[in-house]
Amino acid sequence: MADLFRILAAFLALYMQRITPGAPKLQPIVRPPTATATRTATFTPTPTATFTIPPTKPPTQPPPTATAKPAVSSADPVGFAVVGVPPAQKLPAAFLVYPLVRSLTTSDRTIDTTIELMNLSSTLVTLQCFYVQGTTCNEIGFWVTLTGQQPIAWKARTGVGGTGRRVAPPFTGDGELKCAVVPNTSDVSSYNTVQGRAIVSDAPTQPVASDTAAQTVGYSAIAFRRLSSGDFTGEIALDGITYEMCPDRLHFQVLANKGDFDSELILVPCAQDLERQLPSGANIQLAVINEFENRLSGATSVKCFNRISFGTLPSLRRTSVGTDTAHLIVYGTDVPVVGLVIDRFKVPDTGAPSTSSNEPYLEGGRPAIVQLP
């Protein structure tokens, strides 16, 4: 279809040139006409994070960051005008980011994550995946192969899937997971093939009769589509040309912290150099708007992974917000970020604990680079 479109566009352009009065006479065509209607990105970001790896000496430049600063805007809640195009979600994608993977066993709680990957194409797909430890920012890499339409799932703690086969190395602690499609061909359709999801479960290690349900958070991995053909190099340029851009800002609708049950904000920077193990770090600007349209601001930071309880953010306490729900806008000032909120509240009347995921709405786009080893 794309070829037909290009040929038609080229033919039309030639014909228009032919019938335009005063147009220079057409020269004999030696080669078949090349497409004149080349696809051009409507947003032309400048991928400034084009770092090169010096072969001998250790790097001296800072880790890759999206340095293109949007214009300051006093009308905007976070102070910067929205730029760029965000990544479209729920579509077959080439690069997945799972912002929260937890695996922990203590004397009173057992926490584990079921990671799901699904091949939406009918061909074999190979993925290069990396856990990133939240405390050390170190990575653990592995490869996953999916046959046509195959679903696969494994527990982070053991790395073992439902069929009893080990899929990934065991993972302990808190962190994130990134998976990139390594295609068989350089065509875009070979890249955009997968989707992912994770379920973080938390239950008492020794359940008693009053424990009726595990606390479960299920969320979809944030997905980036490949936009142009080319070979896979390990450099995931989220620039709106090679891959979709990172979201400029994240919008959450959250429950204000009431003290008895604390929601959490999980943030991961979009730019990451896993080859040189250089976390990019980001300062985070928060804008909080309550149901009366009153605005508050706040700030925090993230190195490579951060779990922040709402109770530690004064602008998200019920006493500050003034209403039960708030519109939270998260903006990485240096590097765009992706993230997730875990909503926690007590069910009215019964007081039973309730936990659920809260995925952000994405607005705008900024470039970033993820460098895989």
Next chain:
Amino acid sequence: MRRPALYDAGGAEVMKRAGHVAVTVVLWGTLGAVLAVRAYAAPPAQKLPSALLVYPLIEACPSGDRACALTDEDGGDTRIELVNLTGASQQVQCFYVYGDTCNEIGFFIALTPYQPLSWFATQGLNNVITGSSAPPFVGVGELKCAVVPPESATDLSAHNSIQGRATVFRANGRTVSYGAVGFQRLTPGPYTGEIQLNGSTYAQCPDKLHFDVFADQPTGTPSTASELILLTCSEDLVLQAPKTITVQLLVVNEFEQTVSLASKVTCFDRRTLGALGGPLERTTLGSETAHLIVRGSEGPLLGLVIDDVPFAGLSGTAGNEPSFQGGRSATVLLP
């Protein structure tokens, strides 16, 4: 009398130019047709500011209300959330649709710039200052909300402005939250109440829904029963004329073995995965998870899975939103 130029000495030139125009029109037409075909099969991109939101599951049953079907005796409720992502005020027209009768209840919501708004379905909402009011809803069904821009503002930014999500919880704490399915407006124009999800006026409905689901374990410890909720993308709320759609389901297990199933949906359907037949039970499926592909034969569908996840001797619930593939046209008619 002067003859028409077509027959005079320059007639040949005129004919030649007319021929050029005809060829040009044909070429542009062909190009347009190609573009139209290219627009076909485009699913709606999610998590972006949208003009139409569909909440596939609203469950609101006061404790002890046995008339409220499909819920347990503990009762449950849904916190519905709507947020304005723009710096301009927005009017939103919403409709609850009952799952059993397919009847609707309509209301209007006003959102100030960047305003978040939430309410419990059983309690509704009333704000005399903004004019927002949501009636109490008791039962199981869906919610649709469409942005109604001011008549003077017909550009896309006036349409694509909201997002929403819902948290469905039971009295015992079992909770499912999900993001509403969002459709973006693609071309400027006034709001008419006829929402053409055709890839030209609004984004299309998804052709196929892909879920990664846990196999049911009805006799396991703990026993688990995930649920599949489906609703038709086309809906005529003006004539209240629900349409029945045949659903084709394809199940692929982790060994790439494939089984097909079928079902039917009239405006809204909710059933456990086990009720779809044996293939989605753990003992039959042969693996812990399955790739479930859902496609409506006579028209596109939207849906949601409620995962019932076994963990450490207990079970927990989580919303499982589908991935989309392809696109098909549908129309939503609002009164």
